Amino acid sequence: MTNPLINLNFKKMANSTTINPTLNSHSVMTNIISHLDSLTPKGKILGNYIMQNPTKAVFMTIKELAETCKTSEATVIRFIDSCGYRGYSEFQQALKSFLDTGLTLLDRADLKGIQKPDINRLNHVVLEEMSNLQHLYESIDLKKLNEIVDYLMQSPNVYVVGSRLSYTFAYFMGWSLSRIRKGTTIVKGSDTTSIDQIANAPEKSLIIMVATTRYPNELIKLGKFIRREGHTLILITDNTMSPIIQFANFFLVVPMNSIPFIGNTSNMLCVIKYIVQELASRMGDDLKIHQQKLEQTYLENDILFNIYT
Numbered sequence: 001m002t003n004p005l006i007n008l009n010f011k012k013m014a015n016s017t018t019i020n021p022t023l024n025s026h027s028v029m030t031n032i033i034s035h036l037d038s039l040t041p042k043g044k045i046l047g048n049y050i051m052q053n054p055t056k057a058v059f060m061t062i063k064e065l066a067e068t069c070k071t072s073e074a075t076v077i078r079f080i081d082s083c084g085y086r087g088y089s090e091f092q093q094a095l096k097s098f099l100d101t102g103l104t105l106l107d108r109a110d111l112k113g114i115q116k117p118d119i120n121r122l123n124h125v126v127l128e129e130m131s132n133l134q135h136l137y138e139s140i141d142l143k144k145l146n147e148i149v150d151y152l153m154q155s156p157n158v159y160v161v162g163s164r165l166s167y168t169f170a171y172f173m174g175w176s177l178s179r180i181r182k183g184t185t186i187v188k189g190s191d192t193t194s195i196d197q198i199a200n201a202p203e204k205s206l207i208i209m210v211a212t213t214r215y216p217n218e219l220i221k222l223g224k225f226i227r228r229e230g231h232t233l234i235l236i237t238d239n240t241m242s243p244i245i246q247f248a249n250f251f252l253v254v255p256m257n258s259i260p261f262i263g264n265t266s267n268m269l270c271v272i273k274y275i276v277q278e279l280a281s282r283m284g285d286d287l288k289i290h291q292q293k294l295e296q297t298y299l300e301n302d303i304l305f306n307i308y309t
Helices: 004-015 021-026 028-038 041-052 062-068 073-082 088-102 105-111 121-139 142-154 165-178 193-199 217-229 266-282 285-300
Strands: 158-162 184-188 206-211 232-237 250-253
Touching: 028 041, 028 088, 041 062, 041 073, 062 073, 073 088, 121 266, 142 206, 142 232, 142 250, 142 266, 158 165, 158 193, 158 217, 165 184, 165 206, 165 266, 184 193, 193 217, 206 217, 217 232, 232 266
Parallel strands: 158 184, 158 206, 206 232, 232 250
Antiparallel strands: none
């Protein structure tokens, strides 16, 4: 299913002389439009087909795209090269990133064939997650991951922020961090008191924001406010087109290999688990002292089930 709203936006972009700088930097569609006049006639056919049928093109192989547009595989490869991509897989990933920011819930249900009968959904879900995790393992920026751990080691006050779906990840990260260190606060970005929490935070606090598509406006506003307050904002997101990147001092894109129906969870959770465990491994005796105090508190206040009592 092709989203008519997306197609309308393509036409506006093509006819506009002023293109949003974020789109100009990241959007595969804007990239195609900017190269359209310099392409060969067959290259233009490819470009127009992709712009008009992005949800079909994104899942096609080079051979399938060439056959659909009645051209050769070599022409497809030249087209990808002309648009500045280092291979077809990079182009497909850029197209997926673009689609993931614009598809509605209805589009996603249609794309995933949610209402089709006789589908082995368990098999589909498990294989999709395995593919995502493989992609994460092969392409995650480990240096950036460890830099986030460096920030956490150096920061006495940490606020972990999320909203809607990303609040699930922010809560998990904040809860996990509080099990290994002091000074961690979880902030619900959709709550208006989140502004108060950030405004009252100690100077130069570390704010870790988790933001996933489709990005809530409250997180964008909060990201802008955090930057204005002079805190350090680390963004963990799932797309290079995330509108909050412009406010972040440092960001990490968690790579995904699919366009989700509701949301991708495994990759984001794996990244958070790595950050927490890597931080714990660096803390030395401080980790043991903190956890001993927590366990004593649980015991004294009868917080958790204990099989020995």
